[in-house]
Amino acid sequence: MEANKKYPEGRTLAYAQYVSKFVYVKKTRSWKPRKSGYTIGRLIWVSPCTSELYYLRMMLTIVKGPTCYENIRIVSNIRYEIFRDACFACGLLKDDREYIEALREAKDWGFGFYLRKLFVTMLLSTSMNRPNHVWQNTWQWLSDGILYNQRNISNNQGLVLTDEQLQNLTLLEIEKLLEGNRRSLKDYPLMPYPNGYVTSQLGNRLIYQELNYDTDELKRNFHSLFNSLTEEQYNIFQTIMQFVNRQEVHMFFLYGYYGGTGKTHMWRTLTYALRSQKHIVLTVAASGIASLLLPGSRTTHSKFKIPVPTFDNSVCNIHQGTELAELLKKTKLIIWDEAPMSHKFCFEALDKSLCDIMGTTNGSILFGGKVV
Numbered sequence: 001m002e003a004n005k006k007y008p009e010g011r012t013l014a015y016a017q018y019v020s021k022f023v024y025v026k027k028t029r030s031w032k033p034r035k036s037g038y039t040i041g042r043l044i045w046v047s048p049c050t051s052e053l054y055y056l057r058m059m060l061t062i063v064k065g066p067t068c069y070e071n072i073r074i075v076s077n078i079r080y081e082i083f084r085d086a087c088f089a090c091g092l093l094k095d096d097r098e099y100i101e102a103l104r105e106a107k108d109w110g111f112g113f114y115l116r117k118l119f120v121t122m123l124l125s126t127s128m129n130r131p132n133h134v135w136q137n138t139w140q141w142l143s144d145g146i147l148y149n150q151r152n153i154s155n156n157q158g159l160v161l162t163d164e165q166l167q168n169l170t171l172l173e174i175e176k177l178l179e180g181n182r183r184s185l186k187d188y189p190l191m192p193y194p195n196g197y198v199t200s201q202l203g204n205r206l207i208y209q210e211l212n213y214d215t216d217e218l219k220r221n222f223h224s225l226f227n228s229l230t231e232e233q234y235n236i237f238q239t240i241m242q243f244v245n246r247q248e249v250h251m252f253f254l255y256g257y258y259g260g261t262g263k264t265h266m267w268r269t270l271t272y273a274l275r276s277q278k279h280i281v282l283t284v285a286a287s288g289i290a291s292l293l294l295p296g297s298r299t300t301h302s303k304f305k306i307p308v309p310t311f312d313n314s315v316c317n318i319h320q321g322t323e324l325a326e327l328l329k330k331t332k333l334i335i336w337d338e339a340p341m342s343h344k345f346c347f348e349a350l351d352k353s354l355c356d357i358m359g360t361t362n363g364s365i366l367f368g369g370k371v372v
């Protein structure tokens with residue numbers, strides 16, 4: 001956009017065509033006119049899940065010579081507030097009538113729970129252009145069964161709910177289904193989010209899930225593992241626990257020269273010890289199979305929302321103020337199993353994101369001061 005201000009010939013080119021007439025100077029992070037050669041350009045792929053970023057990319061394929069982001073949102077002299085609306089105005093997006101029709105058809109033979117699952121599948125597929133539009137046109141069908149359930153819960157068959165309450169409860173059911181797929185309505189900026197007493201009572205569900213363990217059972221598990229520790233394992237356990245209890249920044253790397261030396265045994269002992277004291281421990285592993293070995297574990301990409309593919313400048317898709325950010329703030333220990341299987345960019349992405357979330361500006365503090 002800076003180059004467009006400087007060079008009039010750039011204003012006749014869409015972004016992907018830019019490389020045919022200009023070259024990018026990495027050092028000064030700017031474009032300058034091409035003197036020789038010819039290159040064909042392409043725009044990097046962006047997932048539809050990224051929402052506005054995806055629509056920005058779509059606009060960049062046709063808009064020529066913008067000098068600011070606002071320019072990209074102007075279509076036929078009308079300035080649109082968001083890139084998605086600009087895409088609609090350009091005819092790049094279709095309306096979502098087929099999704100509304102699918103739900104209309106399904107309502108004749110499916111219960112509300114099935115319809116909500118279908119709607120969630122549509123959301124997860126990110127193929128709807130205007131999920132909010134589909135929701136507005138279908139929420140009466142999606143809320144099927146909600147009033148019946150509420151009447152049973154409250155033991156009041158005469159209970160009447162307003163449209164707003166019904167929508168709220170339906171959105172909450174949808175949110176729960178999305179959560180099972182590690183997504184949230186917050187990932188769809190134009191969709192309403194359940195508000196009021198319903199959500200405020202539940203609080204941060206990620207934190208709730210991490211604390212929702214049977215402490216008596218965890219204590220029993222911990223004692224049986226702890227009593228079997230070898231002297232070396234005992235020393236490792238005590239050292240790590242000292243750092244965790246003081247919440248002193250430290251990164252441990254536990255390895256054995258061959259398999260079966262008791263690393264997983266150690267992770268389990270640490271996890272049970274801390275979770276039985278109602279502390280949050282996040283257990284992750286590079287692969288799905290490895291993550292099955294640890295209690296409550298997930299893959300690193302899923303837990304920390306590490307982008308795929310991961311580059312040297314990648315950061316995790318975690319925003320300040322989200323439930324995941326709050327969970328990370330409260331986390332006492334992160335256990336990353338089979339760490340050598342992960343690319344170094346994954347660690348760097350998590351390091352950068354944790355520093356951002358924890359507000360540690362000092363570059364020498366690893367992982368935002370967490371014990372890893």
Ligand SMILES: Nc1ncnc2c1ncn2[C@@H]1O[C@H](COP(=O)(O)OP(=O)(O)OP(=O)(O)O)[C@@H](O)[C@H]1O
Nearest residue numbers: 228229230233256258259260261262263264265266
């Ligand atoms: N102190 C111990 N007391 C009793 N059994 C133990 C002890 N330490 C490890 N084991 C057992 O040894 C086996 C191998 O240990 P573990 O799976 O923890 O090793 P590992 O180092 O994680 O292996 P890998 O490198 O293959 O992942 C397991 O069955 C575990 O229960």
